[in-house]
Amino acid sequence: MTATTVSDPVVEELVQICGADHVFTERSARYNRARVPAPFPVHRWSEYVPDVVVLPTSAEQISEVVKLANRYRIPVVPRAGGTGLTDGAVPLRHGILVDVKLMNNILEIDMDDRTVTVQPGINMLKLNEELKPYGVIYPDDPASYPCSLVGGRIGTSGWSLIGGRYGHTRDLVISFEIVLPTGELIRVGDGGGPKIRKSSTGYQLKHLFMGHQGTLGIVTEATLELVPRPEAEFAAFFSYPDYDSAWRSTGSLAKSGLATLAGVVLFDEWKLSYLRRDDEAYIPQPDSVRCVVATAMYGTTDEVRPAAKRLLRIGQESGGNYLGDEISQGDWASRHDRYATPLHGRTPSGQVVPMSWHCEDASINWTALPLVREEWHEIVRRLIDRHPIFDDWGMFAYTNGAFKPWGDYLTEIDVGIWEQELDDESWAAWVQAKRDIAAVAVDHGGSISACHGACREGEVDLVPREMGGGFDVMKRIKRVLDPLNIMNPGKYLLDQAYEEGEPS
């Protein structure tokens, strides 16, 4: 039953390091750790299967596994929740998959210096359940809040739905411990103090070791920010007759300067018509409702109450029609669950088919949003014309900056893919569409990804263009830190770092 290209001595050594109960070579254990929800060529599943899976329980074990991988020159792929929307956790070159889910303990809650120290396998919802009695929260709130894990949030440098108020993952992770690609265990933060938020000592290594998609190491422990549990939440949804007025209103709301503002989200006409397919909140809305802008605020009651009045005034004065408490509160409360389910899928002829949801997520400045939107929809329209297994599920633009949410936007186009029908030709067309979508973002002065990462097939080709000279620095760093290209090889075009002629 067991089939693996990893030689038995390696498996034996892994068993010695992690224990027999935590090393898996069975087919199902490996096949179920081949993919993430990112676009996945399901018809080529077997190309992405790891050779062996380990579930370590300590940083020391992970360090030993990585050292062993260096000795045998076997790829190592870290995996936390496996919920990422780029393919950081997909084993492109097989090898040893290090799954950190068993490391999910809370190590310390420090109510004086306001930190919680955790292992990387803990989920934010579960963490917040434990923090509730203390009156604090860890406010990292991605769409995958009920299932993604802290380790993956660091590996992708994640983005939070309430980041405008509380910051994104990079603002909320104070320091962490990481096993480097050669097996050394170090701690990085702003400077050296594990609970220090701001330091000018040395290089700013925390940023380097976030968002690398597992190419620079495996996080084994993290110290996180605690904020007071908000007393008040306020959500307001506005409707607009056209995109232009919704876009202008979004700008006015985002520039309001209200410190409690957690986010402003603009849904375009395609997204609205997608929601009208089956969402009971939107089906009854009159035709004049073409675009929607959602806003949310958090803070103390004393802050949120007056700010909410001002926000409502700005929304209405800039052309918005308040959709009422029921939609506002209900839609906001269901923000993690609502906007992407496979059952919404339709072929161009209207047939309901199970489609998987894929979103391309650039960072785009406010001024560029209208043009990017037109060009992206056109790319997807051409894709659907040729391959009716794709479906345009619309776009949204979400304030992107932490604490100062006005200049640029997480901009997503959601595309449904009928995976049951995927083949090489349609997959290649999809990859080209992704490349085109990324090129539009870069051409408009944006960035290929605001939150998922940009290492997926297709868009990754544009990374050197976006990064310019910075990409050469990335390659040099990779080669210095990972001389044998052990850590998650094949990602981010970093194999180029090891080609002849590359300066080492």
Next chain:
Amino acid sequence: MSEQSEPTGNGHREAQFAQEWRNAAYNCYSSGHKFCREVCPVMQVTRDEVHSPTAFHANIVAMEQGHLSVEDVARDYVHCTQCGACELRCPNTLFTGDFYRFRTRTVDVVKAMRALAVDSGVHQPNWQRWVDATAQWKSEPVLGDVPVSQDHVADWAAGLSIPVGGETILFCDCEGAFYRTSVPRAAARILQAAGVEFGLMREQWCCGGPAAEMGYTDRAREFAEHNVADWRQVGAKRIIVFDPHDYIAFTEDYPRYFGDDYQFEIVLMVELAAELVRDGRLQLTHPVERVVTYHDACRLNKRKGIHEAPREILRAIPGLTFKDVDHVTQWSYCSGAGAGLSIERPDLTAEISRRRVERAAGLGVDTLVSACVWSERPLSEQGGKRDEPVDVVDLLELVAQAAGLDGGRAGPSATSATVGTEGTEAAQ
């Protein structure tokens, strides 16, 4: 590396299975949300992705593509209590299910895969032994090496003067009949006190639900056919059950077996008891001085949406301090006893129960009240191990006590005393 399974002898059966379940599997596979994972009682302990509802669906996609066979995955599907939490937490069910008349059916997927495994000759040894013993004795071997038999299936009712037959039958679950006999005794006392006429079966067999849950569908059907024939022979119209697992078997499995011919009204004892209290037919006048919390039985709360009636009863018991945890929070709670997990992976059941009891202890209670007799053995074991023990009591035991009825609490230690032969009208 590219891997393709060699076609096996079960290839045709597997292909048919994959065809039947492929859209359900893709609806999960395509979603990829995995919101189910952290509410899953097994995943919370093992943290192993192959035990997740996501994997249970993805495996079918992999089978369709020829990557995995039933032999590869059968053991993974042991790791499920069929509690239904994942189905409730699935965005497909939550937000679009009504519109498309679709709901995620992980429990059915797990049952179907287990049945495919059995049909393909892939057995889990402890389940096989359990079902074989059940077939031999007609009751589940809940006392381990001590045989359970038809001679003793109604011993729990000793001295209660319950007739055999009639329009209303009290069905006694195997765990209740042989292990926690205090629960059926409490149920019977309550019914008698409230003036509800009822009888016992002439010859009661296991409901067959556990066999169905473990994949032994033919065996399950045999039990069902016997029981339904017995009900018909005594002219039964109404079946009262106190065990949520029986309730599932009688309201979901049996109607599938018998179709339109199945006309029995199935009454859940907890709901009936709440009604009796509400209508004043059962007076709860004896104070019960305990500080309790309620354990939402998975098959009531998550599978059937029944969470109000038990709380209504607890609030009606004088003297009781009730520290409630809402039923949605309890989606992620379980005793770990369901669907045969305790038979194949008792270590996991123990750990799931330990965590459940720990949550109860964190509320500062002295008693955890359950309405599922199967949960009470593992929960009691863990409750008793604590420095400050948490007592685990069945809701019906509490009701009987509050109503001043004899025959309330009789724990496992009383089991041997109730396994006797004398004087039970129902014994054949």
